[in-house]
Amino acid sequence: MERFKKIIKSLYFLFGTILILVVVLFSVLLYYNSNPDYFLVDKADHEFWTPKDILNDPLKNFIDPEVQYGFLLVSESPSQMGPQSPDASMRYAGNNLKCTNCHLKNGTQAGSGSWVGVTNRFPQFGARGNKIGTIEDRVNGCLERSMNGKKMPVDSKPMKAIVAYMEWLGEDIPKDKEEEYKGFPSIKLPDVAANVNIGKEVYNSQCMVCHSENGEGQRAADLAQGYLYPPLWGKDSYNHGAGMHRVITAAEFIKGNMPFGEATWDNPKLTDEEAYHVAAYINSFERPLKSLAENDFPDKKLKPVSTPYGPWEDSFSEEQHKYGPFPPIIEFYNRKYSIVKTK
Numbered sequence: 056m057e058r059f060k061k062i063i064k065s066l067y068f069l070f071g072t073i074l075i076l077v078v079v080l081f082s083v084l085l086y087y088n089s090n091p092d093y094f095l096v097d098k099a100d101h102e103f104w105t106p107k108d109i110l111n112d113p114l115k116n117f118i119d120p121e122v123q124y125g126f127l128l129v130s131e132s133p134s135q136m137g138p139q140s141p142d143a144s145m146r147y148a149g150n151n152l153k154c155t156n157c158h159l160k161n162g163t164q165a166g167s168g169s170w171v172g173v174t175n176r177f178p179q180f181g182a183r184g185n186k187i188g189t190i191e192d193r194v195n196g197c198l199e200r201s202m203n204g205k206k207m208p209v210d211s212k213p214m215k216a217i218v219a220y221m222e223w224l225g226e227d228i229p230k231d232k233e234e235e236y237k238g239f240p241s242i243k244l245p246d247v248a249a250n251v252n253i254g255k256e257v258y259n260s261q262c263m264v265c266h267s268e269n270g271e272g273q274r275a276a277d278l279a280q281g282y283l284y285p286p287l288w289g290k291d292s293y294n295h296g297a298g299m300h301r302v303i304t305a306a307e308f309i310k311g312n313m314p315f316g317e318a319t320w321d322n323p324k325l326t327d328e329e330a331y332h333v334a335a336y337i338n339s340f341e342r343p344l345k346s347l348a349e350n351d352f353p354d355k356k357l358k359p360v361s362t363p364y365g366p367w368e369d370s371f372s373e374e375q376h377k378y379g380p381f382p383p384i385i386e387f388y389n390r391k392y393s394i395v396k397t398k
């Protein structure tokens with residue numbers, strides 16, 4: 056009798072366990088039915104996702120040679136597509152900057168106009184050309200302005216390689232991470248004009264040690280390598296048509312990235328005002344001129360407010376477009392044209 060009771064108890068236990076398992080299995084299936092993504096992409100993976108790092112990729116030798124060539128072009132620009140190239144037909148860049156002097160960590164640093172996921176955002180409307188522009192147009196924009204050079208044919212080998220590198224960088228980015236890597240941190244625009252004297256004080260204490268007293272930076276021992284610390288003004292810097300020549304854009308870049316090695320998007324070192332004044336200071340000096348800059352932004356209403364060269368669709372002075380205060384200009388476009396500008 057005792058034995059029989061024991062068997063019954065064990066059977067109860069067994070069936071009970073089976074029942075629980077069946078219920079759990081059905082709940083999982085039901086949940087899967089309504090949220091299949093949950094199982095396909097592990098949420099935890101998103102949090103720990105980091106951009107690809109071509110130099111330390113465990114499968115480095117298997118990366119598509121086109122991608123590797125693209126990386127070489129953007130990271131060793133002076134010798135690969137700049138003034139130091141032995142092949143004159145490859146001298147697209149006119150200065151000795153590397154693309155990665157501004158698009159930090161080989162284009163993967165959030166807050167420096169990162170390229171991670173950038174190809175997903177193109178083609179897109181660009182006000183500077185007033186047309187839908189491709190990623191190749193955008194690269195050419197930086198070649199002609201930031202690199203003070205000339206356009207690369209869209210179907211040339213180097214252009215295709217640069218785009219291949221950018222595509223490779225964005226291959227595995229989770230959708231919800233794209234925003235985090237896009238663009239530059241924003242700053243609260245002061246109601247006063249940027250003051251180059253305050254900017255000079257910030258420069259002397261926070262920037263000069265690397266970028267030198269006269270903004271010429273420090274060349275690498277091997278000239279083909281460009282700069283250890285790139286120039287911020289003068290003849291080997293970006294030209295006056297570049298995005299970095301707009302005080303607002305430069306202030307945003309500086310806030311998120313400079314002083315180098317200290318500031319990040321999440322952890323800036325300068326206040327918004329300091330970044331604003333120092334951006335004005337570095338942009339107050341001479342630099343190469345972009346030819347035909349007056350033709351930029353065919354629809355003048357769409358010109359960023361801190362574009363320092365005319366013509367504009369308003370009557371604010373050249374001085375105010377260069378140094379601010381910007382809120383009154385932003386307010387004008389909002390009132391007159393219902394255009395909401397941030398830069």
Ligand code: HEC
Pocket residue numbers: 129152153154155156157158168169170173176193194197198201202217237238293297298299304
């Ligand atoms: C002097 C700094 C500088 C250099 C050098 C530079 N860029 Fe840029 N780049 C910028 C800035 C600033 C922007 C954003 C401009 C704006 O907001 O109008 C930008 C934007 C871009 C974008 C679009 C990013 C996006 O999220 O839409 C791409 C792509 C790009 N650059 C590629 C390149 C390539 C390729 C090179 C080298 C040939 C290069 N850049 C060199 C400063 C630079």
Ligand code: HEC
Pocket residue numbers: 152155156157159160257258261262263264265266283284285286287293299308309313314315316325333334337
């Ligand atoms: C510790 C050295 C160091 C300090 C300090 C420093 N920078 Fe830089 N800066 C760099 C380096 C290095 C780069 C290029 C980054 C790269 O290639 O990875 C750079 C790039 C830049 C660029 C974009 C490239 C160009 O030539 O236009 C700007 C603009 C800039 N710095 C401004 C500043 C400003 C403004 C400050 C002061 C607030 C500052 N930097 C402080 C080292 C420094």
